[in-house]
Amino acid sequence: MATLTTQLPQRRRRRVWTESRVGLTMLIPGIGLIVIFMLIPFFYSIWLSLHVEIVGSNIPIRSVGLLFYRHLFSDPIFRGVFLKSLENNGIFALVVVPIQTGLAMFLAILVNRQGAFVKFCRTTFFLPVVFPMVLTSLIWKAILAPGPAGMLNAVLRIITFGHFSPQYWLGNVHLALPSIILLSVWQGTGFQMVIFLAGLQGIPPSHYEAALIDGANRWQLFRDVTLPGLRNTTIFVVMVTTIFSLQLFDQVYLLTQGGPLNATSSVMYLAVSQAYVANNVGQGAAISVVLCFIILLLSLIQRQVLRERVD
Amino acid sequence: MSEIILRDVSKTYDNGYQAIHQIDLTVREGEFMVVVGPSGCGKSTLLRMVAGLETVSDGEISIGGEVVNDFTPGERDLAMVFQNYALYPHMTVEKNIAYSLRLRKLSGQEIQRRVTEAAEILSLTDYLKQRPGRLSGGQRQRVAMGRAIVREPKAFLMDEPLSNLDAKLRVQMRSEILQIQRRVGVATLYVTHDQVEAMTMGDRVTVLRAGVLQQVDTAQTLYDRPHNVFVASFVGSPSMNLLYATLNGDGTRLQVGSQSLAVSAETFVRRPTLRAYVGREVIVGIRPEDLTLEGAGETLVGRIGHIEALGSELIVHFGLDARNYVVEDKGGSAEEVEELLEETALTQHVRNVARVAPRSSVTTGDAVPFHVSMERAHFFDLSTGESIW
Numbered sequence: 001m002a003t004l005t006t007q008l009p010q011r012r013r014r015r016v017w018t019e020s021r022v023g024l025t026m027l028i029p030g031i032g033l034i035v036i037f038m039l040i041p042f043f044y045s046i047w048l049s050l051h052v053e054i055v056g057s058n059i060p061i062r063s064v065g066l067l068f069y070r071h072l073f074s075d076p077i078f079r080g081v082f083l084k085s086l087e088n089n090g091i092f093a094l095v096v097v098p099i100q101t102g103l104a105m106f107l108a109i110l111v112n113r114q115g116a117f118v119k120f121c122r123t124t125f126f127l128p129v130v131f132p133m134v135l136t137s138l139i140w141k142a143i144l145a146p147g148p149a150g151m152l153n154a155v156l157r158i159i160t161f162g163h164f165s166p167q168y169w170l171g172n173v174h175l176a177l178p179s180i181i182l183l184s185v186w187q188g189t190g191f192q193m194v195i196f197l198a199g200l201q202g203i204p205p206s207h208y209e210a211a212l213i214d215g216a217n218r219w220q221l222f223r224d225v226t227l228p229g230l231r232n233t234t235i236f237v238v239m240v241t242t243i244f245s246l247q248l249f250d251q252v253y254l255l256t257q258g259g260p261l262n263a264t265s266s267v268m269y270l271a272v273s274q275a276y277v278a279n280n281v282g283q284g285a286a287i288s289v290v291l292c293f294i295i296l297l298l299s300l301i302q303r304q305v306l307r308e309r310v311d
Numbered sequence: 312m313s314e315i316i317l318r319d320v321s322k323t324y325d326n327g328y329q330a331i332h333q334i335d336l337t338v339r340e341g342e343f344m345v346v347v348g349p350s351g352c353g354k355s356t357l358l359r360m361v362a363g364l365e366t367v368s369d370g371e372i373s374i375g376g377e378v379v380n381d382f383t384p385g386e387r388d389l390a391m392v393f394q395n396y397a398l399y400p401h402m403t404v405e406k407n408i409a410y411s412l413r414l415r416k417l418s419g420q421e422i423q424r425r426v427t428e429a430a431e432i433l434s435l436t437d438y439l440k441q442r443p444g445r446l447s448g449g450q451r452q453r454v455a456m457g458r459a460i461v462r463e464p465k466a467f468l469m470d471e472p473l474s475n476l477d478a479k480l481r482v483q484m485r486s487e488i489l490q491i492q493r494r495v496g497v498a499t500l501y502v503t504h505d506q507v508e509a510m511t512m513g514d515r516v517t518v519l520r521a522g523v524l525q526q527v528d529t530a531q532t533l534y535d536r537p538h539n540v541f542v543a544s545f546v547g548s549p550s551m552n553l554l555y556a557t558l559n560g561d562g563t564r565l566q567v568g569s570q571s572l573a574v575s576a577e578t579f580v581r582r583p584t585l586r587a588y589v590g591r592e593v594i595v596g597i598r599p600e601d602l603t604l605e606g607a608g609e610t611l612v613g614r615i616g617h618i619e620a621l622g623s624e625l626i627v628h629f630g631l632d633a634r635n636y637v638v639e640d641k642g643g644s645a646e647e648v649e650e651l652l653e654e655t656a657l658t659q660h661v662r663n664v665a666r667v668a669p670r671s672s673v674t675t676g677d678a679v680p681f682h683v684s685m686e687r688a689h690f691f692d693l694s695t696g697e698s699i700w
Contacts, residue, residue: 210397210399212385213363213384213390214458216385220414228399228401
């Protein structure tokens with residue numbers, strides 16, 4: 001009896017150790033990927049942002065402290081571009097996040113039913129997500145082409161019976177950013193729609209039935225059952241869309257190169273063009289580090305604001 | 312307060328499946344009517360048709376003298392309690408209970424009064440500001456009840472409201488629901504698959520099988536005078552022993568397997584129709600409590616398979632060499648059930664049950680004579696399954 005009682009905890013301890021070893025082993029691939037592709041590059045870019053390196057020369061790497069960060073806020077020329085890019089990102093996010101979230105929710109509710117036509121719509125709405133951004137951008141480049149031959153110009157001309165004068169969508173300071181916003185929403189909504197669809201399917205049908213019996217009309221069903229039921233989904237979608245908005249790059253790079261007059265430049269685009277076009281790796285790294293902290297900060301704020309009522 | 316009347320109600324789905332077959336049913340004012348049947352028998356469909364959550368394919372449903380076939384669920388002025396309670400997770404208990412009243416645009420004062428009253432009846436006063444997520448199963452059940460009673464509706468509909476609770480709480484909530492229903496005095500249609508729940512709660516019980524109404528009666532009548540072999544086997548726990556048997560040529564003995572039981576002349580007086588079955592095969596039904604170890608009279612010798620000691624009584628499972636009659640359920644045909652049972656060697660010959668006094672000296676494997684109370688035996692027609700009276 002005495003030996004039994006002393007053996008038991010020991011055996012249990014050994015089992016716990018075996019289990020945690022198995023668990024740790026299984027974690028290695030995941031953690032490995034995060035370390036190699038996220039943590040190392042992140043700390044490397046912090047290091048890069050504190051040093052000058054002339055790529056392709058044998059001039060020794062030299063520490064410059066916070067020079068590149070000071071540049072962002074004090075260099076008379078550079079400061080303007082950086083702030084303009086920040087502003088563009090801000091406008092982009094402020095417009096895209098609500099429109100895309102609202103539109104995605106609307107479409108999800110619309111296609112959350114059975115039927116062949118609904119299935120067709122669902123696929124169609126999701127299709128842009130499958131296309132690579134390069135392809136999407138090329139298509140939109142054709143759509144937004146300047147002159148009367150541009151698709152959008154031509155269509156607008158037809159439906160206004162010739163009253164519409166052709167616009168240079170991507171070359172006009174006032175139209176370039178809205179054009180980028182338009183194509184981004186078109187491309188991104190399908191993805192959020194699928195997330196909302198999953199959220200909708202998580203609402204028990206009996207909640208709707210209970211509300212129906214309580215005498216709720218369509219609008220009240222939406223307000224009191226659907227919307228609260230999609231609360232957590234919405235929080236997720238808003239956060240993810242915000243992060244995507246702040247990382248705006250592909251569309252800008254492919255369509256406008258930040259122009260005209262920096263009207264479409266984004267922080268991400270600025271970082272990349274500094275590092276690879278201007279051959280100013282340290283400056284690019286500094287910008288991406290700043291962007292990283294901005295995203296982190298915004299996510300934390302959103303979490304705080306939106307968390308309070310989650311049970 | 313009003314009654315619910317179903318006239319010739321049917322439900323056929325788009326795929327042609329008929330879930331409900333021409334049901335006539337009246338739930339009287341203030342009556343607690345339980346609809347019971349095996350899963351898939353259409354009882355929930357029936358309830359949802361009354362609620363307006365399913366369309367009525369044929370027939371007429373009226374509530375309080377008004378035909379409601381074309382009314383939306385909201386217009387029917389009913390309250391429904393769901394199996395999963397269907398409480399609004401983002402609303403506090405108070406708001407859950409008050410929701411229908413707010414939709415009806417009642418004055419804040421009136422809402423407050425009704426919610427407070429309901430909370431007192433259901434002892435929820437301390438939980439009014441909490442969300443359903445923080446409540447126990449029993450408390451959620453009470454909130455669902457509260458949501459139903461503040462409405463002061465024409466009728467209550469309840470769809471298996473107790474099946475998500477543990478056994479002990481279920482017994483407690485059973486009497487709570489009954490008390491509340493008596494207090495409010497509203498016609499109630501209560502659906503369950505649990506025949507114990509049905510028997511203990513219903514003023515009357517409706518037995519449903521494959522969308523066809525079998526019998527509507529008080530619990531005692533269902534138990535004592537079942538219309539057919541399905542009701543006989545469904546009502547009562549453990550269920551009635553059903554055996555193939557033959558009345559001999561002069562009607563004095565009933566052959567059950569290799570054994571036989573004397574049939575008194577009195578039996579034919581009580582069941583005049585039985586006379587027509589002399590010399591024919593019938594189904595004989597014997598309730599487990601009508602088989603005893605002590606006593607006088609006719610016996611059937613059975614071999615004991617296993618014994619469940621419940622403290623207050625022993626449930627003795629025993630085998631006979633007579634063939635058991637298997638009631639076809641919705642789950643499959645009689646043959647399928649038969650096959651399934653025959654796969655398990657243990658159950659093959661141990662399909663009969665007796666309830667005997669506790670501490671009786673019985674041992675597994677013994678061949679024991681069981682005294683049969685023949686005056687309480689049931690007889691059923693082999694082809695129709697109808698009771699022979």
